[in-house]
Amino acid sequence: MRRRTVAPSARTIPAPPAPACPTLSRRRRLLCAGLYGLSLAGLPFEIARAQIALPSEGHGGAPMQRNEPVTFRADSVSYDSKAGIVTWTGHVEIWQNDHAIRADRVTYDRNSGVAAASGHVAIVEPDGQVLFSDYAELTQGMRQAVMTDMRGIMAMNGKMAANGARRTDGKVNDLSRVVYTACKVCAEHPEHPPFWQIRAYDATDDLEHKRIEYRDVYLDMFGLPVGYLPFFSTPDPSVKRQSGFLLGDISPHDKYLGTYVTVPYFWAIDRESDVTFVPLLSTNTGPQLTAQYRHNFNSGVLRVTGAVAYDTNKTGAYTATNGNQVAAVDDKGVQGYMFAKAQFDWNQYWRYGADVNLASSANYMRDYRITGYGADVLSSDAYIEGFGTGAYSRIDGTAFQGLNAGVINQSELPFVLPRYQYYFTGTPDALGGRFSLGTSDFNIYRANGTSDQRGQLSLNWDRPFHDRWGQIFVFTAHLDSSAYKATKLDLLPNYAGVNAASTAQALPTAALKMNWPFLKSMRNSSVILEPIVQLIAAPNYGNSRNRNIPNEDSLDYEFTDSTLFNINRHEGVDRLDGGLRANYGLHANWTFGSRQVDALVGESLQEHIDRNQLPDTGLQTHASDIVARLRFTPVRYLDFTVRDRFDHNTGRTNFADGLFSAGVPLFSVTGGYIYNRHSFYYYYNNNIYTSAPPQAYLIPTNEGTIGLSSTWKQWHVAGYTRRDLSNNRFVAIGTDASYTNDCFIFDVAFNRRYTTINGDSGDTSILFTLTFKTLGTFPVNG
Structure with a gap:
């Protein structure tokens, strides 16, 4: 057979472009x-x-x-x-x-x-x-x-x-x-x-x-x-x-492990599952064997990582950051951890899963550098959730393990067994409004603290409309209701005057909000000036603490520009805003090309004051603190946002935070700042109603972070520092430098932590990483 059809030969195939030498x-x-x-x-x-x-x-x-x-x-x-x-x-x-x-x-x-x-x-x-x-x-x-x-x-x-x-x-x-x-x-x-x-x-x-x-x-x-x-x-x-051996990890010196080496082995069980075994040998403590199992199912995924080790390090007595004395702990011997995550689709509407995180001790996590060490707690949960048209439903259970023994008492941590949530938003009705409802019900148990059960329902109806003057109105009818049964109310985190109580609350609210934007268009720019007024009417709600209502979801309270026009300014529904109040503010925006200035300033006038409010939340008087926000983007590579809350009489700043970024890839700077007059964490861990608050509560949260980075061709250098300005000390510093091309990555990272966790007064680490394309990564810890 002979065919004269001419096909291109190998020499006619163009070679791929090559980089500069x-x-x-x-x-x-x-x-x-x-x-x-x-x-x-x-x-x-x-x-x-x-x-x-x-x-x-x-x-x-x-x-x-x-x-x-x-x-x-x-x-x-x-x-x-x-x-x-x-x-x-x-x-x-x-x-x-x-x-x-x-x-x-x-x-x-x-x-x-x-x-x-x-x-x-x-x-x-x-x-x-x-x-x-x-x-x-x-x-x-x-x-x-x-x-x-x-x-x-x-x-x-x-x-x-x-x-x-x-x-x-x-x-x-x-x-x-x-x-x-x-x-x-x-x-x-x-x-x-x-x-x-x-x-x-x-x-x-x-x-x-x-x-x-x-x-x-x-x-x-x-x-x-x-x-x-x-x-x-x-x-x-x-x-x-x-299957085969992977590139391991080696360190000539580690604070707790000394010199150590890992020799991972990867076993490809089949096309859907595998397991990686990582033995670790060190000079300062016993060996550890880690296993990571992965399985991809048609309907979901399963990931399980666990380890067993023989830890020979002992932890002595120490004084925690809050002044508490912590006795020595003899937790050496066989230790281990398990982190597991699973998620599966039941059908097109429902799925279920679990996220389990357990460790034998925080000191073991510290000694072997287990991911998650440094946090206050490990959390585990299991859930079933469903998604529908405008609807969401979820039932779950959650447990916590305390890691920071100097601050966290395991017996005071809650078990949420179970919690149920449901939210629904309807389509516009014949009146032009939209109905929505939500419920969040739970049972919470603490061995040493408040245990309570809650049934809750929120109903909401919004009706937007506008007039010929350009005013945009939204009328809202809202109802919050809940019933409680609680024991040990006199303990953390409520510190009420009784030990047990069965209570209920219901708060109907009507609100009318008006936005009146004025627009001025100019060549290549526009200006918007928008007065905002909101009237809210609800029954006076009294002192919620004296009414013996548990507080589980409204512990973290922050009155800022983001909550100024909320029906309920609390994060959850265990604490509600009652009474007659008027919120007003002025929003302004100036846009010119890619540049923009956006600002908001506002205040709340309230007829009723809940005396249970925390100090310095900005709502202790009939005229609240003034809240403000400013975002400024004067050029393409400069952006910053500042938020502030200050006393309307004295001008004293009670809360402030800010974020900024400036620069180009060749050199850029990012930073953040936060200030709060009190450290509210200690409010819920101490009964300041009957005794003076701890000294740590009175120290303001005053912290700043700044980071620098530079990228030039294939080089990248970055660094950051985080400093506690109240105590005039560093929290952490770190640097990173890397070189990257089409087939190679070299990275060196340095991190220094100054905070004290479980008596560990800081830590320093340095990591060299060399990655060769198609071969693998060679890490070297210092």
């Missing part, structure tokens, strides 16, 4: 090489791929079959019947099954079954890998092959070259004098070495199991050898998941 100085090259040399100790490495697979992923091309038909295409064909030789020339393409070969000339000896290809030879594999050679001999339908001066293009931009290659039975490629890299090669100067490359005396590319094994291996960076391994094994770049 590396121009790093010799000093930088030696520095990078020295850092990497620290992570290699002349030991054999075997690397696995641990990316989780999805059920729909395929397995690659079909294996090479000896008896599959062979099809060819060439410019010309000649046949020597006496010698039994067929010669194809000019853009030759031969394919069998999913395998193909291209060349300028192919000679096939029918007597020996050997096909010799020369001139721009390209062998295309089913997985997309392409092998190039000047000369190749193939037998048994491409199952056996010998190539000289072989080059290969692999997945993930991987490139491999060898002096020679031999294929055996279509399953294994044996390579000699091998070089591999995932970096782009300079097109202007291809003789220049890539950013990094692996050089090996020989290598075996296992096509069946998708694994490459190198022997007598050097790692070169900028053409300079920086590390040596007698044996190195890694999955083929096309592989997403494969």
